[in-house]
Amino acid sequence: MTPDLMEEGARRASAYAAMKARGRTASGGRAAGFGRPVKPGEVDVTHGRILYLEDVSVSFDGFKAIDKLSLDIAPGELRCVIGPNGAGKTTMMDIITGKTRPDSGSVFFGSTIDLLRYREAEIAQLGIGRKFQKPTVFEQLTVYENLELALKTDKGVLASVRFRPDSAEGDRLAEVLRTIHLAGHVDRLAGTLSHGQKQWLEIGMLLMQDPKLLLLDEPVAGMTDEETARTAELFLSLKGRHSLMVVEHDMGFIKTISEKVTVLHEGAVLAEGSLEQVQADERVIEVYLGR
Numbered sequence: 001m002t003p004d005l006m007e008e009g010a011r012r013a014s015a016y017a018a019m020k021a022r023g024r025t026a027s028g029g030r031a032a033g034f035g036r037p038v039k040p041g042e043v044d045v046t047h048g049r050i051l052y053l054e055d056v057s058v059s060f061d062g063f064k065a066i067d068k069l070s071l072d073i074a075p076g077e078l079r080c081v082i083g084p085n086g087a088g089k090t091t092m093m094d095i096i097t098g099k100t101r102p103d104s105g106s107v108f109f110g111s112t113i114d115l116l117r118y119r120e121a122e123i124a125q126l127g128i129g130r131k132f133q134k135p136t137v138f139e140q141l142t143v144y145e146n147l148e149l150a151l152k153t154d155k156g157v158l159a160s161v162r163f164r165p166d167s168a169e170g171d172r173l174a175e176v177l178r179t180i181h182l183a184g185h186v187d188r189l190a191g192t193l194s195h196g197q198k199q200w201l202e203i204g205m206l207l208m209q210d211p212k213l214l215l216l217d218e219p220v221a222g223m224t225d226e227e228t229a230r231t232a233e234l235f236l237s238l239k240g241r242h243s244l245m246v247v248e249h250d251m252g253f254i255k256t257i258s259e260k261v262t263v264l265h266e267g268a269v270l271a272e273g274s275l276e277q278v279q280a281d282e283r284v285i286e287v288y289l290g291r
């Protein structure tokens, strides 16, 4: 066989495998990866990892924003990620959520779902929710309507118009309202909420999708001290049921919520451990003081 034909064969085989993986997942059969059967909506965490990145690299115009990054997160873990500006924190989240394709490396959700085979919207449907720094709630809708809308996202246009939450969805809505401290504000327009309340509402919208992994980018930026403290309580109540990756610069907040902290620098892991351990690490001190 000529090299051209071999290349074409390999290209077709991998395109077919990717297509099959997508089709099977959409129809609720198997997840992509090593062919291990996984029930619809289930993530295989038998190896003790819900998220696994290995040797991931990406360059922008020759600049390595992520450089052989490897890290993993356990199911139910609340992981904090810190690092100076430009360390690659946002780019890492972009890669996990399918917004940016890495040049090389592996990114797995559980041990069988190869995230690099999926598009951004598919990754959200697989159970990875992302909260960007700025709240993006629908200001003209009430708190309740915002949460209701979050339930509709995977339904078709017609189904959305006729949509009414069933009793299980209604229960979930009520539970989420309590979790995000907005049960007393259901009829308020989202536009009239404080900055902190808007952030909680957006987290609530993600929770309506019951994500297995939540990625949160600077969630307490701009919050009052009281809102920050309530957000810490909220995250602590979510861990266990969900896995969380929180990128933050606010060390006081990190101190309240953290178990394990990952320090990113120049697109790779510089240090990992408890906050006390990483804060005492000479390399970490140098990176932060050298800013």
Ligand SMILES: Nc1ncnc2c1ncn2[C@@H]1O[C@H](COP(=O)(O)OP(=O)(O)OP(=O)(O)O)[C@@H](O)[C@H]1O
Residues within 6 Å of the ligand: 060, 061, 065, 083, 084, 085, 086, 087, 088, 089, 090, 091, 092
């Ligand atoms: N699309 C892009 N094109 C070119 N360079 C990029 C792009 N995205 C990120 N970068 C560069 O990659 C590096 C990492 O950026 P990134 O935003 O991931 O860092 P960060 O750790 O999130 O920083 P911050 O704490 O300031 O948000 C930066 O030097 C940034 O300028």
